[in-house]
Amino acid sequence: MIAGMPSRVARAALAAAAAALLACDEGLHPITCSGICGTVTFAGAVPESTQAVYIVAYHTFPRSRDSLFNFQPPLPSLHALPLGGVPTLYNIPVEPGRYEWVLAVWVKQGFNLTNADSTLRETGYYRDPADTSQPGAVTVAGGPADTINFIVDFAHMHPPCHYYNPPCP
Amino acid sequence: MRLLIFLGLAGTLVDTAGAQGTAVLYGVVTDTLGAPLRATVRAGDGETAADAQGRYRLHLAPGRVAVRVNHLGFAALVDTVVVVAGDSLERDYHLQAAVVELQPTIVTAAKHSQLLDQSVTSVALVSDTDLARRAVSTVDEAVNKAPGVLFLSGQVNIRGSSGFVEGLGSRVLLLVDGVPANQGDRGGIDWDMVPVADVDHAEVVKGAGSALYGSAALGGVVNLITHDIPVGFHGRLRATGGAYANPPYDAWQFRDYTGGLGGVDATGSYGTETLRGSLTLGGRHSDGYREQDRSNQWETAGRAQWLPAPGTRVTASGAWTSHQYQNFPTWCVPGACDTRGQAFQPFMIDNSGRGSYTRSNKGYVAATLDRTSSPSFAWQVRGSWLRTHFTDANPDDWSVANRLGAELRGVLHAGGGDDRVFTVGVEAGHTGVTSDIFGDSGHVGDRTEIEIAPFLEAEQRLGRLRVTAGARLDHVSVDGSGRATVPSPRIGAVLPSAFGTWRASAGRGFRAPTLAERFVTTRAFGFQVVPNPGLRPETAWSFEIGNSGAFASWGRVDAALFWTEARELMEPTFIVVDTTPEIQIRNVSRARLRGLDASIVVTPVPALSATIAYVYLDTRDLTRDTVLSFRPRHVLTLSSDYRWRSLSVGADFRYTSRIERIELEEIFGQDPRVAARVLDLRAGWQQGPLSARILVTNALNYIYNFVPRTLEPVRTISVVATWTY
Numbered sequence: 001m002i003a004g005m006p007s008r009v010a011r012a013a014l015a016a017a018a019a020a021l022l023a024c025d026e027g028l029h030p031i032t033c034s035g036i037c038g039t040v041t042f043a044g045a046v047p048e049s050t051q052a053v054y055i056v057a058y059h060t061f062p063r064s065r066d067s068l069f070n071f072q073p074p075l076p077s078l079h080a081l082p083l084g085g086v087p088t089l090y091n092i093p094v095e096p097g098r099y100e101w102v103l104a105v106w107v108k109q110g111f112n113l114t115n116a117d118s119t120l121r122e123t124g125y126y127r128d129p130a131d132t133s134q135p136g137a138v139t140v141a142g143g144p145a146d147t148i149n150f151i152v153d154f155a156h157m158h159p160p161c162h163y164y165n166p167p168c169p
Numbered sequence: 170m171r172l173l174i175f176l177g178l179a180g181t182l183v184d185t186a187g188a189q190g191t192a193v194l195y196g197v198v199t200d201t202l203g204a205p206l207r208a209t210v211r212a213g214d215g216e217t218a219a220d221a222q223g224r225y226r227l228h229l230a231p232g233r234v235a236v237r238v239n240h241l242g243f244a245a246l247v248d249t250v251v252v253v254a255g256d257s258l259e260r261d262y263h264l265q266a267a268v269v270e271l272q273p274t275i276v277t278a279a280k281h282s283q284l285l286d287q288s289v290t291s292v293a294l295v296s297d298t299d300l301a302r303r304a305v306s307t308v309d310e311a312v313n314k315a316p317g318v319l320f321l322s323g324q325v326n327i328r329g330s331s332g333f334v335e336g337l338g339s340r341v342l343l344l345v346d347g348v349p350a351n352q353g354d355r356g357g358i359d360w361d362m363v364p365v366a367d368v369d370h371a372e373v374v375k376g377a378g379s380a381l382y383g384s385a386a387l388g389g390v391v392n393l394i395t396h397d398i399p400v401g402f403h404g405r406l407r408a409t410g411g412a413y414a415n416p417p418y419d420a421w422q423f424r425d426y427t428g429g430l431g432g433v434d435a436t437g438s439y440g441t442e443t444l445r446g447s448l449t450l451g452g453r454h455s456d457g458y459r460e461q462d463r464s465n466q467w468e469t470a471g472r473a474q475w476l477p478a479p480g481t482r483v484t485a486s487g488a489w490t491s492h493q494y495q496n497f498p499t500w501c502v503p504g505a506c507d508t509r510g511q512a513f514q515p516f517m518i519d520n521s522g523r524g525s526y527t528r529s530n531k532g533y534v535a536a537t538l539d540r541t542s543s544p545s546f547a548w549q550v551r552g553s554w555l556r557t558h559f560t561d562a563n564p565d566d567w568s569v570a571n572r573l574g575a576e577l578r579g580v581l582h583a584g585g586g587d588d589r590v591f592t593v594g595v596e597a598g599h600t601g602v603t604s605d606i607f608g609d610s611g612h613v614g615d616r617t618e619i620e621i622a623p624f625l626e627a628e629q630r631l632g633r634l635r636v637t638a639g640a641r642l643d644h645v646s647v648d649g650s651g652r653a654t655v656p657s658p659r660i661g662a663v664l665p666s667a668f669g670t671w672r673a674s675a676g677r678g679f680r681a682p683t684l685a686e687r688f689v690t691t692r693a694f695g696f697q698v699v700p701n702p703g704l705r706p707e708t709a710w711s712f713e714i715g716n717s718g719a720f721a722s723w724g725r726v727d728a729a730l731f732w733t734e735a736r737e738l739m740e741p742t743f744i745v746v747d748t749t750p751e752i753q754i755r756n757v758s759r760a761r762l763r764g765l766d767a768s769i770v771v772t773p774v775p776a777l778s779a780t781i782a783y784v785y786l787d788t789r790d791l792t793r794d795t796v797l798s799f800r801p802r803h804v805l806t807l808s809s810d811y812r813w814r815s816l817s818v819g820a821d822f823r824y825t826s827r828i829e830r831i832e833l834e835e836i837f838g839q840d841p842r843v844a845a846r847v848l849d850l851r852a853g854w855q856q857g858p859l860s861a862r863i864l865v866t867n868a869l870n871y872i873y874n875f876v877p878r879t880l881e882p883v884r885t886i887s888v889v890a891t892w893t894y
Contacts, residue, residue: 027843027872030420031512034841037503075750076696076743076833079505091503091512093840144512 035073036102036138037091038148040081040124044155051107052080053123053152055090057099057138063165068116072099081152099138102126104152121157126150191479192252195226196261198238206264208240212250214397214482228442230479231256233544233585235282237274238262242775247274247284251544251585254479277344277372277392279626279637280381280592281547281580287628289637289661289674290378291715291729291766293317295371302810302819303851304862304889306409306432306453308368309360312391314821315373316727316768316782319804322876325358327375328731329762329786330388332799333832333876337754338683338739340388342378346395346486348535348553351385353570353600353618354607356683359531359557363488364449364468366407366434369396375766376731377678377711380659383596383622383643387678387709387735395486398438398445398474404894405436411887413458414870416516420509423516428456430887434468445474457495458883460518461525464494480541489532496561498522499878513840515872515880525563532556548579564692568604570684590628592639597621602684610700611690618684620645626659635663637674645681645706653706655679669718669726679708686739686754698741698752705756709735715766728767735760741832759791762800779809798832799875801825801844815856821849828875837877845873845881862889 036057056071056078069075072094081104082088103125111119126148128136138145161168198208198219205223209216212227213234219225231254238246243264252258273296278288285292293315305311313320320326321333330340338356342349345363352359371393378386413428434451449470457463470488477483497518501508505519535553542548555572578594600618608614626639640658661674682704691698715729738758743750768782784804788797803826810819825845831837848869853862863886870884 026846028515028841028874029872030418031841032510034512037512077837079502089503089508089510 033091033144033146035092035094035140036099036145036148037089038126038146038150039087039089040104040150040152041087042083043151043153046083046154047106049109050083051109051111053083054078054080054105054107055092056103056105057092057094058101059097059099061100061135062160062163065117065160065164068160094140096140096142099140101135102138102148104150106154106157117159117161120160122160122162123154123157124150124152190254191228192231192254193226193257194229194236194250194252194260195224195257196259197223198225198240198262198264199223200243201263201265206240206243208238208243208262208264210236210238212236214476216397216399230541232480232541233582235274236260238264240264242266249587275372276347276394277390278374279628280578280594281590286665286670286717287635287663289663289672290676290713291317291375291727293373293375295373297370300365300368300370302817302853304853304864305365307360308363308365308393311365311368312371312373314806314808314823315371316806317375317766317784318373319801319825321799322879322881323360325391327373327389328764328766328784329788329797329800332797334741337685337689338680339385340680342382342386342390344390344392345533346535347392348533348551349382349574349598350533350555352557353555353572354557354568354602354604354683355685356385359490359529361466361468361490361492362531362533363393363395364434364451364470366405366436366449366451367395367470367488368393370394376674376713377657377659377676377709377733379643379657379678380639380641380676381592381624381626383620383641383657384645384679384681384706387680387707395472396447398440398447398472400440400442400445402894403438405891406433407435407889407891408433409453409887409889411885413456414884416883417870417872420511421514421516423460428458430455430885443476447472458885459497459516459880461495461523462497464492466490466492482539483536484539485534485536487532487534490530492529494527494529496522496525496527497879498525500880502878513878515874519878522563525561527559527561529557529559531558545582545585546579548577551576566604566606566691568602568607570600570602572598572600574598588630592626593624595621595623600684606691607685607688616648616684616688618645618647620681633665637661643679643681647684647687653681655681655706655708669716671714671716673714675710675712677708677710679706681706682739682754689754693752696750696752699746701753701755704739704754705737707735707737707739707756709733723773724769724771726767726769728765730765732763733761735762757792760797761789761791762797763787776812777809780807782806796830798830799828801828815854817853819851823847825875831877833877840877843873845875846871858893860891860893863887864889
């Protein structure tokens with residue numbers, strides 16, 4: 001070592017390198033779920049006019065047309081469910097929080113934002129294990145909400161206004 | 170006695186020089202105690218090694234010449250001499266013992282040769298030693314470790330200049346021996362344009378460089394300097410073989426074999442005093458480290474030089490690369506493939522991207538005439554043709570771009586010295602694009618862009634202070650109509666002091682929208698991307714104050730504070746057209762980038778060297794009041810090399826803090842993102858003409874990504890064997 005070279009410089013560099021190396025097990029790891037995930041099971045025949053089926057989550061139950069598009073994840077992040085008939089794992093990357101309604105939305109061909117009431121259908125939702133007639137609330141906090149399983153039933157679909165207050169006729 | 174010998178030698182040299190119309194520089198190199206040194210002496214285009222008695226001689230073109238004398242373990246010595254045709258000049262040099270090389274010569278920062286400490290902006294060098302140690306296979310690997318430089322999925326950033334814009338436009342200009350080489354259609358950089366075997370070293374000029382280089386130099390300039398062609402026959406054969414690590418978790422396995430890579434390249438050159446030529450041929454294959462990631466590449470490059478008279482050099486050069494590679498657009502998430510129960514599969518491809526590949530052919534030819542008319546004036550004229558042609562499958566797109574460029578430049582050293590220097594010139598370019606994606610709203614169409622730009626920069630010494638001021642005026646027209654006229658001024662100063670050399674500069678940079686950004690029509694991430702012919706150039710003011718110098722006999726520091734204010738940044742933006750969301754490139758942002766760029770090089774013993782480089786980046790999108798996307802706040806790079814006889818070992822470690830914000834946050838914002846910690850190891854052996862190196866990049870097999878759903882390379886082990894003649 002050259003005389004005069006501060007040994008603390010070398011020690012600091014070695015300490016920085018060692019600290020950085022010790023932290024090297026923090027890369028990406030396998031994650032079985034993020035946000036909300038589970039399995040959907042299909043029932044009924046898929047309508048010929050189907051454009052896609054998406055799974056979305058609402059913080060608060062949409063009781064009017066104004067709140068129909070206040071769901072997570074945002075539109076660009078939606079992935080269509082594969083409609084092969086076999087149970088399918090799904091995963092929607094949502095922000096932490098409490099969600100009152102997690103449902104599958106059937107989208108008819110020709111959908112746009114102005115004809116949503118006639119081209120969207122609720123086609124199944126996660127139900128409260130204690131009262132299966134009611135939607136089940138899901139909380140994402142500090143970790144994913146997994147096993148949020150439910151049935152997508154193409155024989156029993158409802159338009160958005162079915163849930164409005166007041167509901168449509 | 171020595172005097173008599175040299176008097177006789179000088180007489181012989183005078184005769185020889187006079188006969189050939191050249192000048193001769195000769196002398197002896199010793200240390201300060203008088204012991205001879207077998208030093209390397211470079212001057213003009215010539216280079217020689219002193220003999221065992223320290224004696225050297227060089228044939229030179231007459232005129233004013235910078236002489237540089239190097240020897241391992243001694244501080245480099247730089248001298249300026251004026252030699253006359255038919256005459257000879259004796260210069261003896263005495264080198265001071267030192268372990269840190271000082272004062273490299275650069276050619277990019279001011280568009281003429283100058284000492285590094287004379288540059289008003291920060292310049293990072295990737296030396297031939299760095300390239301040899303790392304035995305890299307591609308040019309971007311070589312540039313990536315330079316202080317202040319960070320590649321994000323193949324896109325270069327200098328102090329956070331570019332972020333990541335999917336290859337549509339680069340805020341860094343690539344030069345190959347001074348010839349602009351950004352793509353004519355997309356404005357991005359094909360780092361495989363030039364075989365790495367041909368690259369001698371690289372200069373990275375940081376901050377706005379538009380005052381001399383125009384558009385694309387908004388964030389900096391990377392100049393690849395190719396090898397000089399020596400006199401006599403020389404050759405090099407290099408073979409590479411290696412393997413990629415498999416995924417570190419069983420849940421991510423995607424193939425039942427180990428992916429490999431390999432390649433071979435050969436270079437041959439022959440030179441005389443007046444004619445010189447070189448040719449490189451090479452090919453590479455890679456299985457890739459992910460699903461659908463194979464690539465094959467063939468490349469060639471050549472150069473010819475003619476030195477018809479003292480002070481005159483004609484150079485013709487060119488390169489051509491054909492690269493076929495599979496694309497991995499994004500990794501897989503549930504619903505997009507069989508994820509086997511995983512929230513994401515980083516090694517597996519989203520089914521929508523299956524079958525995607527690119528055939529990319531690219532190349533350039535350039536010709537330059539350099540003429541040193543007198544000891545005080547030199548000029549250069551250059552012409553170039555750059556062609557890129559890509560064909561994509563899924564989505565099916567293609568584009569052919571031809572860019573013709575020309576430059577006439579003169580450098581005047583008023584009074585024959587360095588006290589007052591003027592650099593003046595004019596640069597012009599014509600770009601023609603035929604494409605189905607950048608053409609006419611999704612149909613095949615032609616686009617044309619013409620640029621013309623005069624520039625002037627003056628340097629004046631005032632005592633110890635050296636002041637620089639200049640400007641360039643770029644006029645850009647598209648399809649025959651005027652689009653923009655952009656002035657790019659720059660001022661700067663350099664002040665040597667007892668505490669190192671201070672530098673300060675303020676310059677304006679700009680980037681004209683590329684033809685791709687104006688006219689692109691395609692689909693990305695499931696959305697239609699629509700053209701925006703009305704895009705305006707983005708501009709930025711860059712300010713910098715820095716200091717560099719040796720703080721001890723064993724160490725050197727370079728540090729700079731920088732501040733950039735950018736306007737009209739072009740970024741992909743979601744818009745809603747008839748209730749349908751679409752993506753369009755728009756002028757949307759005012760932005761601020763500021764921070765610290767510092768590096769320390771220490772050589773505690775001659776065989777050991779180490780570098781610590783750190784960039785702190787504070788960015789703000791002033792329009793949205795958020796941090797800028799794709800700009801990590803901290804980048805720390807540690808490098809060290811040790812040599813013992815014919816063996817050497819080394820390592821690089823880079824920490825890149827977690828990227829706080831990404832573009833299209835609405836789509837990818839919930840994806841996992843981590844800080845990057847990457848360790849590269851290397852070992853080498855050299856004996857005579859043979860050398861072998863083993864490289865382990867990402868030795869810890871750290872799994873990370875910078876760009877959404879795009880995995881960065883895993884651990885790769887490769888062996889490189891080289892024979893040099």
